[in-house]
Amino acid sequence: MKPTLQRPVTVPPSLSTPVITPLMPSVVYASTTPDELDSQYEGRAQGYTYAREGHPNADVLARRIDALEGCEGGMVLGSGMAAVAAVLLGLTKAGDHVVGGDQLYGRSLRMLTEDLPRLGIATTMAQVTDAASVAAALRPETKMVLIEVVSNPTLRLADLDGIAALCREKGVLLVVDNTFTTPATVKPFEHGADIVLHSVTKLLAGHSDVTLGWIGATDPDLMARMRIFAVTTGMTPSPFDCWLAERGLHTFALRQTRAQDTARRLADHLAGQAGIAKVLYPTRPDHPDMARAQGLLQGQGGNMVSFVLDGGRAEANAFAEAANGVAFAPTLGDVGTTLSHPASSSHRALTPEGRAALGITEGFFRVSVGLEDPDALIACFDAGFAAAGSA
Incomplete structure (x- = not known):
């Protein structure tokens, strides 16, 4: 029998469609021509090239979380801290200043108090239960404020509306970690947040068997900058984890x-x-x-x-x-x-x-x-x- 080439793979045609999202672990995707590849990279056509830059299971999960939070174009990453890093490091530079809630998740606090200063990005911690405390922490070079709606672990509530009004007035980005509260309880975009992030690992996936994060933004340009940083630094989510998390979202x-x-x-x-x-x-x-x-x-x-x-x-x-x-x-x-x-x-x-x-x-x-x-x-x-x- 004459040998045949096996790649690229051709999916058998079917009149029916799968009831659940197929798991698609392929790392690379084949295009027909260089022109076709250009069309995908330049946004004239939808398609996949290399999984570090995006893959179907991540996009399916991202669209589901987008719908919960009320935004478009969000991105799934390899962990909740990858989401925090994509926001903080993808949108700031040396000489900038960031204000954080003084009761953030421990690793978020470490990134703010140790990692950002090492890179020349100044930080100040503020008591976010009172917008006046955040106002006192702002500087001319402040680029963003990062808060959690409910603090970890003391369960104090941020003055979300007051801080959002302050950030709008000062032209500062408001970033909200909505992991604890989830969009079932509060939708930060409706209160004026510019960026929302999640550790999908927690309630959204819900079974302690995935490690994932998600970020979404109201401004497509901000989202593009965070996406470029995440892709460049390899914050790629596992297709299998994305598939499991989508399953978790159903319940x-x-x-x-x-x-x-x-x-x-x-x-x-x-x-x-x-x-x-x-x-x-x-x-x-x-x-x-x-x-x-x-x-x-x-x-x-x-x-x-x-x-x-x-x-x-x-x-x-x-x-x-x-x-x-x-x-x-x-x-x-x-x-x-x-x-x-x-x-x-x-x-x-x-x-x-x-x-x-x-x-x-x-x-x-x-x-x-x-x-x-x-x-x-x-x-x-x-x-x-x-x-x-x-x-």
Whole structure:
């Protein structure tokens, strides 16, 4: 039999179409002619060339997240921190200044306080619960303000509308990390954000089996600059991760609703327990930003609960060990509830004094509530509290 060439691959024709998005792991895509390749690179035709510059599974996922956030042309990247880096490094240069919230995710804080200054980009941390604090931090060379709607892990609410108005007045870009809150709770573009980013790894994908990020912008020119930086530095997402994340999005609304209902119930239960110094949940009447949560979050509290045990590391160890039905893991947004201890994980790089200034003690825990039976979850926490009380 005469040998035949096998490439480029030809997909068999079919009158029917797949019900789910096919997984397309190809790294390279064949074009017919140099003119055809020019047309794709110059934007006259839609197509793919090399997966670092884009691939079908990433684009399918990006369009789905675009629809949730209310924008067009967003981009999926290899992680949430890749999204943060694409924004901060793709849009600033030496001599610029960036203002960040003082309670950002730990790695975002590190990038602002250590990496950007090393590159000649000055930074200032501000208390974003008050727009006046952000205003005081602005300089003539300020290019952007980076905030989270709800802080990690103290669950304080940013003055999103006040900061957005300030940024518009001063001509400064407002960047919002919407990972914690998700577009099911708040859509930052509707409040004046210029750029929104996500760690898709968390609630959007929801199963702790992908590592992805997403960025979107209102200005196509800004999006193009971030895209060029991301492609140049190889922030490529895995097609398989994109495929898994798209699967997770199909149940996102159901998961978010169930987890939020349980989180609210767990927070109320925790507030009545001996040995608990403080419970933080945005819609509780004792939360310092409860009034803002009613408006900005439309009365939703989300799936995150934080609390402070009386005592120190010994009590924290006893609690985590005894609450063994809950994974002690530094993540959030999974279908299973996870327990995080910021002093030994996300905020371990801060000094004890720095953590204390944020209210993060050795007894501070953050809970990402999942889909378990609420009664079983509460019983697990009660076992942990009993052990902590005996420590």
